[in-house]
Amino acid sequence: MKPQELVRPEILALAAYHVAPSEGMVKLDAMENPYPLPPALRRELGEVLARVDLNRYPDPSAPKLRELLARKMAVPAGMELLLGNGSDDLIQVLSLALARPGAAVMFPAPTFVVYSMNAVFSGMRAVPVPLREDFSFDAGAFIERMRAENPALVFLAYPNNPTGVLYPEKDVLEVIRACPGLVVVDEAYHAFAGKSFMPRLPEFPNLLVLRTVSKLGLAGIRLGYLAGRPEWIAQFDKVRQVYNVNVLTHAAALFVLERLEVLEEQAALIRKDREELKKELVRLKGVQVFPSAANFFLVRVPDADRTYEALRRQGVLVRNLHPGIRNCLRITVGTPDENRILLTALREAP
Numbered sequence: 378m379k380p381q382e383l384v385r386p387e388i389l390a391l392a393a394y395h396v397a398p399s400e401g402m403v404k405l406d407a408m409e410n411p412y413p414l415p416p417a418l419r420r421e422l423g424e425v426l427a428r429v430d431l432n433r434y435p436d437p438s439a440p441k442l443r444e445l446l447a448r449k450m451a452v453p454a455g456m457e458l459l460l461g462n463g464s465d466d467l468i469q470v471l472s473l474a475l476a477r478p479g480a481a482v483m484f485p486a487p488t489f490v491v492y493s494m495n496a497v498f499s500g501m502r503a504v505p506v507p508l509r510e511d512f513s514f515d516a517g518a519f520i521e522r523m524r525a526e527n528p529a530l531v532f533l534a535y536p537n538n539p540t541g542v543l544y545p546e547k548d549v550l551e552v553i554r555a556c557p558g559l560v561v562v563d564e565a566y567h568a569f570a571g572k573s574f575m576p577r578l579p580e581f582p583n584l585l586v587l588r589t590v591s592k593l594g595l596a597g598i599r600l601g602y603l604a605g606r607p608e609w610i611a612q613f614d615k616v617r618q619v620y621n622v623n624v625l626t627h628a629a630a631l632f633v634l635e636r637l638e639v640l641e642e643q644a645a646l647i648r649k650d651r652e653e654l655k656k657e658l659v660r661l662k663g664v665q666v667f668p669s670a671a672n673f674f675l676v677r678v679p680d681a682d683r684t685y686e687a688l689r690r691q692g693v694l695v696r697n698l699h700p701g702i703r704n705c706l707r708i709t710v711g712t713p714d715e716n717r718i719l720l721t722a723l724r725e726a727p
């Protein structure tokens with residue numbers, strides 16, 4: 378018996394999500410915050426984690442953590458939170474819950490690949506709608522397509538990954554108003570964008586806001602949250618794995634989020650360094666830089682494969698999006714030192 382005979386054909390056709398080996402590299406490929414927690418906090422956190430009862434299941438209702446997140450992230454009164462093992466987990470929950478036969482999920486493209494992956498897993502019909510050549514959002518075309526496809530679910534990454542572009546607020550509002558289904562505004566990069574739909578949740582019955590602590594500096598603990606009306610959250614809550622957020626993540630999140638200002642200061646530093654890096658990137662010959670409201674840049678070079686390899690040989694890891702996105706590399710904003718190493722390598726790249 379072979380996998381080909383039993384595994385669903387659409388799974389056989391998938392390529393596994395590729396994560397490049399990164400040991401010893403300047404790691405600018407995954408939009409991580411380059412700054413660790415301050416040493417004193419790390420020690421204190423170590424003591425907190427040592428007291429966690431690893432023999433016990435986590436409390437799946439996690440009232441303290443939800444209350445803390447709601448307070449720190451200014452979730453409007455009356456809205457509820459669903460926690461996930463990263464926001465990837467919540468994208469899966471949404472897809473599984475809404476995958477009625479023939480149901481469609483729509484998103485501008487290119488965008489975060491996890492949306493389309495979960496369409497395949499859940500059996501939803503994925504409808505990618507191309508962004509313009511410059512990766513700006515054609516709200517008119519999107520809305521017209523929504524009328525034809527009647528999607529149950531729309532994902533708008535705000536700002537978008539892998540382009541960094543922040544769609545105009547009025548375009549997003551038009552999509553929310555015109556959508557016959559749920560609109561999930563994915564704010565993975567909210568700390569770098571300075572814009573959010575969180576305060577507007579109460580205005581729209583079909584709006585959900587998806588967040589993660591990953592890009593803020595806690596990618597390793599895997600914690601995402603979905604904010605929305607209690608009647609929606611109650612349905613999605615049935616679909617998640619009962620113990621999807623583990624006890625160490627609970628404890629670490631409670632500890633660090635109480636001290637959110639530490640991460641917010643790091644995010645402010647990254648925003649400043651993003652502007653510095655942009656000034657240098659646009660001066661490089663043959664490099665086109667797309668506008669970014671996130672902690673990374675999408676750049677187009679004459680030959681992305683060649684530049685990617687040249688950077689890798691010099692110890693710098695970025696994300697090569699070619700050929701999916703022609704001759705484009707996605708580069709995370711690192712520390713000032715890392716950004717200098719990147720720029721030097723780029724200047725020397727063939």
Ligand SMILES: *Cc1c(COP(=O)(O)O)cnc(C)c1O
Pocket residue numbers: 408462463464465466489534537538563565588589590591596599600601
């Ligand atoms: C990185 C990213 C996520 C994934 O976040 P996790 O919480 O780490 O799973 C979700 N959405 C977008 C747009 C992202 O870029």
